[in-house]
Amino acid sequence: MTFDRSLKIAPSILAADFADFGAECAAVEAQGADWIHVDVMDGHFVPNISFGPTTCAAIRPHIKGVMDVHLMIAPVDPYIDAFAAAGADILTAHVEAGPHIHRTLQAIRAAGCKAGVALNPGTPASAVEDLLDIVDLVCVMTVNPGFGGQKFIPLAPKIATLRRMIGDRPVHIEIDGGVTVDTAPECVKAGADVLVAGSAVFKGGSASDPAAYGDNIRAIRQAAEGTYV
Template sequence: MPFDRSLKIAPSILSADFADFGREIAAVEAQGADWIHVDVMDGHFVPNLTFGPPLVKAIRKHITTVMDVHLMIAPVDPYIDAFADAGADILTAHVEAGPHIHRTLQAIRGAGMKAGVALNPGTPAAAVEPLLELIDLVCVMTVNPGFGGQSFIGACVTKVADLRSMIGDRPVHIEIDGGVDPKTAPLVAAAGADVLVAGSAVFRGGSVGDPAPYGANIRAIRESVRAG
């Protein structure tokens, strides 16, 4: 995974057909997805329950791009090796999920994965500053984590700009997760984000039998950023 700051669209499979993940992933990659975003929720750290390492391992063979796994769970550390074994390329933990985020990030890298840290909407950018030498990605939640389809929290754009200034020339991605669509994508891209997670905004209107809308939706997000 050579580092670059070009815009990347990472469809969240939380909005895909759960009964057909393999073909959904193949379809959305063929339609222009750069990464595949996998949201893992535990019903404890966030008010929803999705899936764990066995499902992540099962879909790994269908992903030809980058598997970007976002853990919305607490605790994180007991599961790091399982997600490494499942094939995650990037593993992101929330700074709010435990008291020893340094240890968590070190363990993620020690298991052979890129390390990401996520910030809830109410967590300031300053929480990342002591972690900059340990991370490959910072995920800015622009909705409260737990459910897809929520409205974008505009106040988070300032946080993105603060992080971009703080990161400087370090090889650290800024990822946006929540409410990304052609209206909000230009705002966060202009502030410094380079990875945009989109669920319903990508999968809306399409299916594995008719994947063309996936491509149209991805292009609409890219074009909105160029125009913006």
């Protein structure tokens, strides 16, 4: 992965057809997705269970670009190597998921992945201030993690604070939760460059009829860039 701060749309497969993940990943990529976002949930750190390294390994051959794996699990460290072996390009761990986030991020990089750190809505930007030299991505949760389809929590000041803190470091700011045509502009204006969207991308389409995916991705991108009509 080469760093650039151009806007990226990362559809979350949590909103895709669970019975057809491979085709869904390929379809949404062909329709303009920049990254594929994989939400891993353990029923412990968050109140839901999704999928693990085996699913990531199964979909990896169907993804040409970046597989962005968001670990909403605790503990994180015992599973890093398995997700890296499954083909994750980015592994993101929550700052709230354990007592040694710095060590977790070191382990992610040692496993050959880009390292991300995520912040729940109630966690301030200052929680990652001392981590910015060892991360590649900061994920700002704009819903409480655990379920798709939740209402967006506006956190533009927090995003802007992170943007100032990051400065010229090659670190992405990713927004995860409730991203739509209506909410994307404020996120990008505040400094975000990666937008995770689930139902807003996958609504109205299917792997066999994916044109709506492309329409939805273009609408979010245009809204975020201020060119949406």
